[in-house]
Amino acid sequence: MAASSESSDVDQAVTAAPTESRPPTKISALRKVLPFVVATALLAFVASRIDFDAFVATLKSLDYVSFLSFAMAWQIALLGADALGNYAAYRLTMPSVRYTDFYVFRGASYLPGMVNHHIGQAYMTYLMSKLAKIPIARVAGATLVSYAGWMGCLLGCVALALPLAGLPLGYVPIILGAGVLYLVVIQLRPERLAKTTLLAPLFEAGLRGHAVSLVARLPHLLVLVLGTWCAYRFFAIEIPIGTALLYLPIVLVAATLPITPQGFGTRETLAAAFFGPFAKGASEAERLGRLTASTTAWGVAITLSGILIGLFCAHIVQKRLRSAE
Numbered sequence: 001m002a003a004s005s006e007s008s009d010v011d012q013a014v015t016a017a018p019t020e021s022r023p024p025t026k027i028s029a030l031r032k033v034l035p036f037v038v039a040t041a042l043l044a045f046v047a048s049r050i051d052f053d054a055f056v057a058t059l060k061s062l063d064y065v066s067f068l069s070f071a072m073a074w075q076i077a078l079l080g081a082d083a084l085g086n087y088a089a090y091r092l093t094m095p096s097v098r099y100t101d102f103y104v105f106r107g108a109s110y111l112p113g114m115v116n117h118h119i120g121q122a123y124m125t126y127l128m129s130k131l132a133k134i135p136i137a138r139v140a141g142a143t144l145v146s147y148a149g150w151m152g153c154l155l156g157c158v159a160l161a162l163p164l165a166g167l168p169l170g171y172v173p174i175i176l177g178a179g180v181l182y183l184v185v186i187q188l189r190p191e192r193l194a195k196t197t198l199l200a201p202l203f204e205a206g207l208r209g210h211a212v213s214l215v216a217r218l219p220h221l222l223v224l225v226l227g228t229w230c231a232y233r234f235f236a237i238e239i240p241i242g243t244a245l246l247y248l249p250i251v252l253v254a255a256t257l258p259i260t261p262q263g264f265g266t267r268e269t270l271a272a273a274f275f276g277p278f279a280k281g282a283s284e285a286e287r288l289g290r291l292t293a294s295t296t297a298w299g300v301a302i303t304l305s306g307i308l309i310g311l312f313c314a315h316i317v318q319k320r321l322r323s324a325e
Contacts, residue, residue: 107313
């Protein structure tokens, strides 16, 4: 539901003159500042626990050319996999959409996505509506199909990771049961929900469409988790595959929540909780210093590469928007 509400905000901001009173403006300003406050607090908390000598030494030892090149290559591959997942989900209800559209639109959304991932997703939803001339509520509904495929991948990943990480298998039926319950609702097609413009694409997709969306989203999850896992290895932090499959999706999803900009602070805090033992160091503070250096450097690297890709794709999108007027 976050994507649909954000997409409405974007649509209103672009197509309508501002008519809001002063109180909503103040709330909006607070929402803009709050993520930076939360990020500062989380980073201060992490900083209070680390060895700064280890932090600095880790950054000094990094091969920046290889690391930044890897980050850029990873972003390009991630964009391609993300576009594939979106294309498979949207074409279930919009057969005329093309894969190249999603590659460019998703790339352009990286710039507003610098504030938050879901704002970027909402901007892509707006672009689809604007350029494909499709009602934005219906495009937002197709976005929900994409989100459903993504959540299915995450549930499957966690269910697979639990036994690999040596955790109790009793959680697996609970996790998979949530997905089965959702699919039962889709199959039953409650009339009130199925006739709602926003939710209609979910029921139009049906079980087969959800399966297609899930399979097409798997490469995105694979690139996302594998790339992040490999990034830690630049800092000699070797996380066991079971632990990575279980906790990396949690870190990655939490970093997209609208609580900190670009996940800074959120990423470092959760990484310290989950991956501290796998960093080298004689003390916990030294291990956390090396780990925090790796997560911060990775956050900066993917932000910079994302900006470059976003600028390139935004240039193409602006040309298309001008020609569509």
